[in-house]
Amino acid sequence: MTAVGRGMRALPRLVPGVGQAASYRRAWLVRDLVAGTVLTTLLVPQGMAYAELAGLPPITGLYATIMCLLGYAAFGPSRVLVLGPDSSLGPMIAAAVVPLAGGDPARAVALASMLALMVGAVMILAAVAGLGFVADLISKPTMVGYLNGLALTIVVGQLPKLLGFKVEADGLLAECAALVRGLAEGEAVLAAAAVGVTGIVLIVVLQRWLPKVPAVLTMVVLAIAATAVLDLGEHGVSLVGRLPRGFPPLTFPHVRLDDLGTLFAGALGIALVSLADTISTALAFGARTGQEVRGDREMVGIGAANLAAGLFQGFPVSTSGSRTAVAARSGARTQLTGLVGAILIILMIVLLPGLFRNLPQPALAAVVITAAWSLADLPATARLFRLRRTEFALSLAAFLGVALLGVLPGIAVAVGLSILNVFRRAWWPYETVLGRTEGLPGYHDVRSHPAAEQLPGLVIYRFDAPLFFANARTFRAAVTRLASGPPPPAWIVIAAEPMTDVDTTAADMLRQLHGELDAKGVTLAFAELKDPVRDRLERYGLLDRLDARRLFPTLDAAVDTYRTLTGARWSAFP
Structure with missing residues (x-):
């Protein structure tokens, strides 16, 4: 032509x-x-x-x-x-x-x-x-x-x-x-x-x-x-x-x-x-x-x-x-x-x-x-x-x-x-603890379901935003507070499905947080990490520090592993 x-x-x-x-x-x-x-x-x-x-x-x-x-x-x-x-x-x-x-x-x-x-x-x-x-x-x-x-x-x-x-x-x-x-x-x-x-x-x-x-x-x-x-x-x-x-x-x-x-x-x-x-x-x-x-x-x-x-x-x-x-x-x-x-x-x-x-x-x-x-x-x-x-x-x-x-x-x-409103929502996103509710599949917000059950020693925590420099401190403070109890948990599982990204600042924070929790005897685990986010964590070298056995494809997999190791049974949310 x-x-x-x-x-x-x-x-x-x-x-x-x-x-x-x-x-x-x-x-x-x-x-x-x-x-x-x-x-x-x-x-x-x-x-x-x-x-x-x-x-x-x-x-x-x-x-x-x-x-x-x-x-x-x-x-x-x-x-x-x-x-x-x-x-x-x-x-x-x-x-x-x-x-x-x-x-x-x-x-x-x-x-x-x-x-x-x-x-x-x-x-x-x-x-x-x-x-x-x-x-x-x-x-x-x-x-x-x-x-x-x-x-x-x-x-x-x-x-x-x-x-x-x-x-x-x-x-x-x-x-x-x-x-x-x-x-x-x-x-x-x-x-x-x-x-x-x-x-x-x-x-x-x-x-x-x-x-x-x-x-x-x-x-x-x-x-x-x-x-x-x-x-x-x-x-x-x-x-x-x-x-x-x-x-x-x-x-x-x-x-x-x-x-x-x-x-x-x-x-x-x-x-x-x-x-x-x-x-x-x-x-x-x-x-x-x-x-x-x-x-x-x-x-x-x-x-x-x-x-x-x-x-x-x-x-x-x-x-x-x-x-x-x-x-x-x-x-x-x-x-x-x-x-x-x-x-x-x-x-x-x-x-x-x-x-x-x-x-x-x-x-x-x-x-x-x-x-x-x-x-x-x-x-x-x-x-x-x-x-x-x-x-x-x-x-x-x-x-x-x-x-x-x-x-x-x-x-x-x-x-x-x-x-600023967009930034505020990412800076202080909604975050909550999850539990099991009878008659409803999956895990649910304990604020919306006060009668939800939890496993003793296990905290399932959800943070509804990507992790980046502005909210890394907020995430760290929340997880540290959960790790302090009372009573202090043995595991904290991060329900990571809402996390669409982790930047380098947040990765450094996770590395430090993992070390602090490990010193306290608290295991930090992740469930439902998206593949692109997991690839970034691997590129940052963070997966070398985190135990690969504590990265789970689903929350059910994380819960089943914890129950197998500890024999814990479900109880009402305190």
Whole structure:
């Protein structure tokens, strides 16, 4: 086969959109066109609202939406996922961009575009390195706490805009104080507050009671109509104004060299949150359609979408579960749905740039606040409190990290807490003594079965974790305590089936422990060692010290040997 032929065969794998186009069915066309049209009614107002949430001009939200839809349609593996500006990323983008922009909108756009390029590069490089598993670094409890904190941060930040005034504050506590101060000083605009509060109520009511009606679009249309009828602009209500006509040219953003460090830190956090959100959404919708989800390919798709957005004055984007659900409910079959949405938005900004000039800013704030509220998961928090207080504490700590330290430090806190929780479970794993229970085969936890029988002079001990440097001291202390009695046992058998690994530090500990127990007349035996673990112990030279006759394939074999040597009989656990 020629090189050209091999390249053509590899093209669908490298550019999944080509493969989707080649296998497209004519019967899907109408559904994709309808779904794309319906989706556009949500993409436009949300794109503009989330751009302002990120501290950027509304038009950049449309630029980012167009380009990410095109980029993912070409390089994304999923047939149904919809990417775009996202409420969970908006505060993270603002945290990275706004302090560096110094109030200059053009500089803010350039910084946000560079941030998108960095996110795209991080995603693609991570995919090449096979690092899709990093999405697992954020546990569910810490993610719940992080999103709760993010939702509160967004709502507090948007309330002044909803009520028609601005605040100059940095951080949740400062923003709360500024909000209260502004209300006390009478800065709220009654007409703006009426528009914003009515917008929230309308969206919530329509989504709850009339889910087939496009709630956001309906609210936006009514808000624009109210502006025309009631002349809200003359009553102190800020309006979006006329959007720039046309589409921006291909542009590589220019930023200062000393800004790159701050942007890169933000890009890492955004990439992690975006990947976790995308994988979870892809799994949910993939299960419905039977499509296999591959994390590394999704990373390439997200990376391509962010690169495309960054080259055309956009900002970082992610998967949207709500927009994907709208597309799926509308009958979307392929990424042609997203292409239709991108084309319609292009036509709007080229031919009808003034379409949203009378849209009140409080209406955009209403869109953001209702989206932020959907991020919060109070029932899940209450469930954690009822079921597992330690995970509730992790969730609460992640919430406080976002609320008190800020959005970007908050994601670092969430990841750090998740990793520490994994380490804690391996550091102090569950450990117990086993006994025999009448009517149940095998050997069981004496804590769960207090009436379990034991053989006098024999302790069967289980340590539910791999043995490594961090928990070697914990294991040694537990076995030493068991060896001290009272009464001191003749044998301690380690039920080693849960031990999936033993590192060199733990091997040295076992060597010393064996010597100490041997000096006390206590035999240390192992049962059910996995073959890879046994091979490591042999490589470490530990089996030269341990008596090979005390390595048993099963617990029954160990118990039978002990009974044969001692004549011991089963008795109730003391």
